[in-house]
Amino acid sequence: MNFDISKVLSSKAIGSATRWSGFPPYHFVGGNIDEQTVPVDGLAAALDKVLRAQGHAMAKYGMDSGPQGYLPLREFVAGNLERRTGMTVTADDVLITTGSLQAMDLVNNLLLNAGDVVVLEAANYAGALSRLDRLGVEYVGVELDAGGMRVDRLAEILQGLKEQGRQAKYIYTIPTVQNPTGTIMSRDRRLELLDVAGKFDVPVFEDDCYADLIWSGPRPPAIHALDTDGRVIYCGTFSKTVAPALRVGYLVAPWDVMKHVLPLKTDAGSGALEQMVLAEYLPRHFDAHVDRLLPMLKEKSDAIVEALNENFGAAAEFTPPAGGIYIWVTLPENVDTRHLAAVAAKAGVAINPGPEWTVYGDDNRHRMRLCFGHPSIENIREGVALLADICHHEFGVPVRSGNVERR
Amino acid sequence: MNFDISKVLSSKAIGSATRWSGFPPYHFVGGNIDEQTVPVDGLAAALDKVLRAQGHAMAKYGMDSGPQGYLPLREFVAGNLERRTGMTVTADDVLITTGSLQAMDLVNNLLLNAGDVVVLEAANYAGALSRLDRLGVEYVGVELDAGGMRVDRLAEILQGLKEQGRQAKYIYTIPTVQNPTGTIMSRDRRLELLDVAGKFDVPVFEDDCYADLIWSGPRPPAIHALDTDGRVIYCGTFSKTVAPALRVGYLVAPWDVMKHVLPLKTDAGSGALEQMVLAEYLPRHFDAHVDRLLPMLKEKSDAIVEALNENFGAAAEFTPPAGGIYIWVTLPENVDTRHLAAVAAKAGVAINPGPEWTVYGDDNRHRMRLCFGHPSIENIREGVALLADICHHEFGVPVRSGNVERR
Numbered sequence: 001m002n003f004d005i006s007k008v009l010s011s012k013a014i015g016s017a018t019r020w021s022g023f024p025p026y027h028f029v030g031g032n033i034d035e036q037t038v039p040v041d042g043l044a045a046a047l048d049k050v051l052r053a054q055g056h057a058m059a060k061y062g063m064d065s066g067p068q069g070y071l072p073l074r075e076f077v078a079g080n081l082e083r084r085t086g087m088t089v090t091a092d093d094v095l096i097t098t099g100s101l102q103a104m105d106l107v108n109n110l111l112l113n114a115g116d117v118v119v120l121e122a123a124n125y126a127g128a129l130s131r132l133d134r135l136g137v138e139y140v141g142v143e144l145d146a147g148g149m150r151v152d153r154l155a156e157i158l159q160g161l162k163e164q165g166r167q168a169k170y171i172y173t174i175p176t177v178q179n180p181t182g183t184i185m186s187r188d189r190r191l192e193l194l195d196v197a198g199k200f201d202v203p204v205f206e207d208d209c210y211a212d213l214i215w216s217g218p219r220p221p222a223i224h225a226l227d228t229d230g231r232v233i234y235c236g237t238f239s240k241t242v243a244p245a246l247r248v249g250y251l252v253a254p255w256d257v258m259k260h261v262l263p264l265k266t267d268a269g270s271g272a273l274e275q276m277v278l279a280e281y282l283p284r285h286f287d288a289h290v291d292r293l294l295p296m297l298k299e300k301s302d303a304i305v306e307a308l309n310e311n312f313g314a315a316a317e318f319t320p321p322a323g324g325i326y327i328w329v330t331l332p333e334n335v336d337t338r339h340l341a342a343v344a345a346k347a348g349v350a351i352n353p354g355p356e357w358t359v360y361g362d363d364n365r366h367r368m369r370l371c372f373g374h375p376s377i378e379n380i381r382e383g384v385a386l387l388a389d390i391c392h393h394e395f396g397v398p399v400r401s402g403n404v405e406r407r
Numbered sequence: 408m409n410f411d412i413s414k415v416l417s418s419k420a421i422g423s424a425t426r427w428s429g430f431p432p433y434h435f436v437g438g439n440i441d442e443q444t445v446p447v448d449g450l451a452a453a454l455d456k457v458l459r460a461q462g463h464a465m466a467k468y469g470m471d472s473g474p475q476g477y478l479p480l481r482e483f484v485a486g487n488l489e490r491r492t493g494m495t496v497t498a499d500d501v502l503i504t505t506g507s508l509q510a511m512d513l514v515n516n517l518l519l520n521a522g523d524v525v526v527l528e529a530a531n532y533a534g535a536l537s538r539l540d541r542l543g544v545e546y547v548g549v550e551l552d553a554g555g556m557r558v559d560r561l562a563e564i565l566q567g568l569k570e571q572g573r574q575a576k577y578i579y580t581i582p583t584v585q586n587p588t589g590t591i592m593s594r595d596r597r598l599e600l601l602d603v604a605g606k607f608d609v610p611v612f613e614d615d616c617y618a619d620l621i622w623s624g625p626r627p628p629a630i631h632a633l634d635t636d637g638r639v640i641y642c643g644t645f646s647k648t649v650a651p652a653l654r655v656g657y658l659v660a661p662w663d664v665m666k667h668v669l670p671l672k673t674d675a676g677s678g679a680l681e682q683m684v685l686a687e688y689l690p691r692h693f694d695a696h697v698d699r700l701l702p703m704l705k706e707k708s709d710a711i712v713e714a715l716n717e718n719f720g721a722a723a724e725f726t727p728p729a730g731g732i733y734i735w736v737t738l739p740e741n742v743d744t745r746h747l748a749a750v751a752a753k754a755g756v757a758i759n760p761g762p763e764w765t766v767y768g769d770d771n772r773h774r775m776r777l778c779f780g781h782p783s784i785e786n787i788r789e790g791v792a793l794l795a796d797i798c799h800h801e802f803g804v805p806v807r808s809g810n811v812e813r814r
Contacts, residue, residue: 059445273684
C-alpha cells in the first residue's frame with residue numbers, strides 16, 4: 001500500500017475506530033433492549049403479508065408515498081400519538097426517519113449554524129451532545145430536579161443569553177423518561193416551559209424516545225399537545241419498544257416547518273421493509289406488545305435496584321426508575337466513573353461514565369448511567385456485583401463485609 | 408400559529424418543498440426500476456426464514472455484527488464483488504450503507520473541507536454535484552468521450568491544479584455504465600487513470616452503482632481490482648438490481664481507511680431487515696435475478712431508442728445504451744431542455760435537463776437524460792411521442808410530417 005489516507009482526511013474525520021469485538025459479558029450501555037421481547041413471529045407474519053401485497057412498489061424511491069415515508073405507517077403514528085400523548089396531528093405532519101437520530105440530525109440541520117447556542121437538560125443523551133460538538137454549536141445545560149428540567153433556571157438562562165444579545169436556537173428536552181435521569185416532567189411544568197419558550201420566542205425540540213415505557217404513574221400529555229403556538233417539533237421512535245436495529249423513528253412538524261425539513265433529508269428515503277412491517281403489525285399489536293413489555297422492564301428495573309442496594313449499599317444513590325431502560329446512579333464523590341469504566345471494561349463490564357452524559361462533566365465525575373434493557377436478570381445481578389467489587393478495589397467504596405451499610 | 412420558523416432557519420435550510428403529488432404519467436426521471444422485476448415472492452420467503460431465525464438480534468444496535476453491518480451480507484458482497492469485478496476483498500473491507508448515497512456522504516465527510524477541490528466526469532449524477540455544492544467544495548469536470556472520462560484531460564487538469572498549488576482531494580468516477588452518459592471505461596484506460604492518480608497521489612472514489620446492468624459487451628475489472636496502491640475507495644448498491652426503496656449499498660475500503668469512516672457513520676446502523684433479507688436471498692438468487700433483469704432492461708432500452716428515432720428523427724443524437732437505465736440525448740442546439748422540462752412537466756412528462764446533470768451547464772442546455780428503467784414499453788412510446796410534440800411546439804424541432812428525417 002502506497003497511498004496514505006491520513007494525509008488527506010477532512011477536519012471532521014478525526015476519529016479512528018478499533019475493530020469491533022462484540023459485546024462484553026456485562027453490557028450496561030447502548031440503549032439495546034431484550035432479545036426475547038422482539039415480536040419476531042408477529043413481525044414475520046405481518047411482513048410476509050405486506051411484502052407480497054405491496055413489495056412491487058419498492059421499485060420506486062419513496063414507493064407510492066413520497067418523501068415523508070410510507071403512508072400507512074404515518075397514519076398509524078398520527079393515531080397512536082393522539083391516543084398516547086394527546087397530540088392532534090395527521091399523517092401529513094409526520095416524517096418517517098431512519099431512527100429518531102435522523103430526526104435529530106434533521107432538526108439540527110434545519111436550525112443550527114456553527115456558533116449558535118441551544119439550551120438543554122444538563123444531564124443528556126451523549127449522542128445529542130456529540131452532535132452539537134461536531135456542529136460547533138454551544139449548549140447550556142439546565143439543571144434537573146426530581147421533576148425534570150428546572151424551568152425557573154431555563155428562564156434565567158434564556159434571560160442571561162438575551163442580555164448578551166444571544167438567542168437560543170432551540171430548547172431540547174426529553175420530558176418523559178429523561179435520558180439519563182429517568183425523570184418525568186409534570187403537565188404543569190410543561191405548560192410553564194411553553195410559557196417561557198413563548199416569552200423568549202424559542203422553538204422547542206421534544207424528544208419522546210422512551211415515553212411509551214412508563215410503568216409507574218401517569219403519562220403527561222406531550223409538550224407538543226399542549227402547545228398552541230406551533231413552536232414544538234417532536235420526535236419519537238420504535239427503537240425502544242419494538243427493536244433498535246429496525247431504525248424507524250418519526251419527526252412531527254407542521255407543514256411550514258416540514259417543507260424546510262424535507263429538502264434536508266437527502267437519503268432518498270428510509271428503509272422500506274421496516275416501514276411496511278410496522279404499518280402492518282402495529283395497528284393491531286402495538287398496545288398489547290407494550291403491555292407485555294412493561295412488566296418485563298419493571299422486573300429488570302427492580303433487579304438492578306436490588307442489585308445496587310445489595311452490592312453498593314449506601315454508596316449508590318438513585319431514584320428507582322418509573323420507566324425506560326436506564327438508571328442514573330450517584331456514587332461517593334471520590335469515585336471517578338471514567339476510571340471505573342476503564343477498569344470495569346477490562347473486566348468485561350461496560351458502563352456509561354457521568355461526564356459523557358452531562359454538560360458539566362466535572363460535577364458528574366461520580367455518576368454513571370446503567371442500561372438494564374438488554375441484560376438478563378441474572379446478568380444484571382452478576383454484573384452489578386462485579387462492578388461493586390471493582391469500585392471497591394479502585395476507590396474503597398462501597399465498604400465491604402461486615403461494614404456494608406444498607407439503604 | 409404564532410411561531411415563525413423562517414426567522415431561525417440555518418444557512419443550510421434554504422430549500423422549501425412542495426407537497427408531493429405522486430408520479431407524473433410519463434416519469435423519465437429518478438432512477439426507479441420496473442415494479443415487475445422486484446423479486447417479491449423470493450424476498451418474502453427469504454425474509455420469513457431469516458427473520459424468524461435471527462430477528463431476536465434486532466434488539467441490539469448492529470445486531471451481532473457490529474457497525475460495519477450484517478456479516479452474512481458483507482460476506483456475500485465480498486464474494487460477489489470478486490466474481491463480478493475481480494476485486495479481492497473480505498467482509499472486513501465492506502461497510503453496509505443506507506444506499507450508496509450514504510457511502511458518498513461518508514467519503515465526502517472523510518475527505519472534504521469547504522474550499523477543497525475534486526475532479527469528476529463532466530456529465531455526472533446530479534446528487535453528487537448537489538452534495539459538493541452544499542459542502543462548499545469546488546469541482547472540475549473532465550470531458551468524456553465514447554470510452555468515458557478522458558484520462559489525458561484528467562492529467563492536464565491535475566497538472567493545472569498543481570501549478571496553482573492545489574491538490575484534488577479525490578477523483579470521482581462512475582466508470583462502468585456512467586451516469587448519465589452510459590459509457591464504459593476500458594481496462595486499459597482504467598490502468599491509465601490509476602497511473603495518473605498515482606502520479607499526483609490522489610485517491611479515487613469509484614462508484615459502481617449501475618455496473619451489474621450491462622447487456623452488451625464485457626464488464627471490465629473494477630478500478631479497485633486493478634489498483635495496487637490502496638488508493639481506491641469503492642461503492643456499489645443493490646438499488647438498481649433489486650429495489651431502490653430497500654436502501655442497501657456498500658462501501659469498500661481497507662482498514663486504514665475504514666477505521667476513519669466508521670466514526671462518521673453516526674446513524675447507529677442501517678436497516679436490519681433489508682440486510683437480513685438480501686443476505687438470505689442473494690447468494691442463491693442474485694445471478695439468476697440479474698440474468699432475468701438484463702433482457703427486460705434491454706427491451707426497454709430498445710424501445711426508447713426506437714421511440715426517439717421514430718419521433719425525433721435526426722433531431723435526437725444518442726448512443727444506444729450498453730447497460731443501465733438511462734439514455735443521454737443531445738438535441739439541436741436551439742433546444743433549451745430546462746424550458747422543455749418545464750413545459751413537459753405541465754403535460755405530465757418528467758425529464759432531466761442537461762444543465763442539472765453536467766458541470767458546465769451552459770454547454771449542455773440542449774441535452775437531456777431519460778430514465779427508462781421504470782416505465783412500461785407502452786408508456787415509453789407514448790411519453791417520447793408526447794415529448795417530441797412538445798419539443799416541436801416549443802422549438803420547431805423535430806421537424807414534423809413529411810419532412811421527418813429518419814436516422
